[in-house]
Amino acid sequence: MKHLIIGATGNIGSRVTQRLVDSGARPSVFVRSANKARALFGDHVDIHTGDLEKPSSSLTNALAGVDGIFLLTDGSDLEKRDRAVSFAARHAGVRHVVKLSTLDVRTGIGTGPWHARGEDAIRGSGVAFTFIQAAGFMSNALGWSESIRREGVLRSSTGWGKIAFIHPDDIAAVATVALTTRDHDGQALVITGRKALSYGEMAATIGRAIGKPVGFEEISDRQAYTDAVEWAGKGPYVDALVDIWRAVREGRLDTVTDGVKRVTGREPIAFAQWAAENAASFQ
Template sequence: MILVTGANGTVGSLVVQQLVEAGQRVRILVRDTAKASKHGGAVEVVQGDLARPETLGAAFAGIEKLFLLTTGPARIELHGLDAARAAGVRHVVKFSSMGFGPTRDALAIGNWHRDVEAALESSGLAWTVLLAGGFNTNALGWAHTLKTQGTAFAATGEGKVAVVDPRDLAAVAVSALTQPGHEGKRYELTGPQALSFDEQVALIGAAVGRPLRFVDVPPSAARDAMSQTGMPAPLVEGMLEVMATIKAGGAVTVSPAIEQVLGRKPRTFAAWANEHAAAFR
């Protein structure tokens, strides 16, 4: 049986869906069982919290493989590793952050994950690490201002990033969880093309059939906007570091890993924009 954490999130829910479609037995660890109802009766649901190790025993019992992802501070994943060792889990697939490229360890978000990766690599468990950059779906955060003002705002200037479709990330995770040969591997997972935010907005405009524009804003304005959404302060500061890295040209990496693992090219941002055009109209 495979245990999926973060199963109610963007990538985790897709991992669950694709595992079920592949005929795998799946258990999910969730804090909120009501949100887990979207998975239907195809999965076993156990309530628990990686931040509370005393709640993890039932979730990990009888588990062979673990997909480890959290939307909270990455360090709480260490509790998951302890539970995995205690339960005799054989293989852990950790979802992590590119953070980006050679500057990764200098960035807060990269360091949050790197500490867990180091613990995993020395844990004695078989492991695979998936390093993801920006998601296509992050563009949905622009939906309101694109619809109401025809404008998206961010502190990234002309910097580019090879945003990736979460469905492709999930597909790589499923391959690592169900196929041999991924043990001890670290995969950098990107889309097929590095795009500036201006180019992404233009592709959304083409999809909706009207001109849209991107405006580069000062970091202070980006900080205020993220804080107003209720984003925790450490994550706000981490995201500002990432934006600064993108602006400086440090996120242009385009990796062949998705094609190598899946045997097909990753989905393009243009295709994603066409599929999700209704969200921006």
């Protein structure tokens, strides 16, 4: 079976691509930068260059002979790219699209409405689909590294609310199973980490991984917004982040599911393991 990975140079897409390569397959990747793809995967993938923002024949060429697509899109207008890819896929005879979505499709929080529109677009194309409705990523915690390194503290507006962050490798593992089997066609797989933790508990876990205490300080929504605008700029993304952090504080995002276990047969990776793997980023 031939698979095409869209978003292959990013956090999750690179892991899905690597898993396919490790299994002996030769996936195709649709990327903006061939150099970036070559640096990641060497000669083990077929590289198609193009930009989903600029529709061209490059996507059509990339879809030729493909059985399944891993589709990762981002931004408040992501449904445009989900629609373009899924309709082109249907037209090209692609059997199946696996979309990385979010658990927040179910709550309407944060980026949930963006991905809900994307899921609708894919349903409308008629192509078979699997939606990976993932909880927040453990790798989001890398955004805490500067204040932890400099001051030994994590500041957030999440209070003592909890969320079950998921390891990026678990998301990639579930996506790869969805892509390479027919077992989850037509399904939305809701996947989370194994345990909901507060940001204070995660700060303490990082502290144990680096052998130094890491404190937690609660800040207001207004302060969280101001801080986020500094690194991300004003716009729908920062609005979505503040909405997510508020929902965590109010206990609306503490869902834990057995999705990873059901799909992969093993327990999700614990936050303590992620912290140990990434300790160097916090030291």
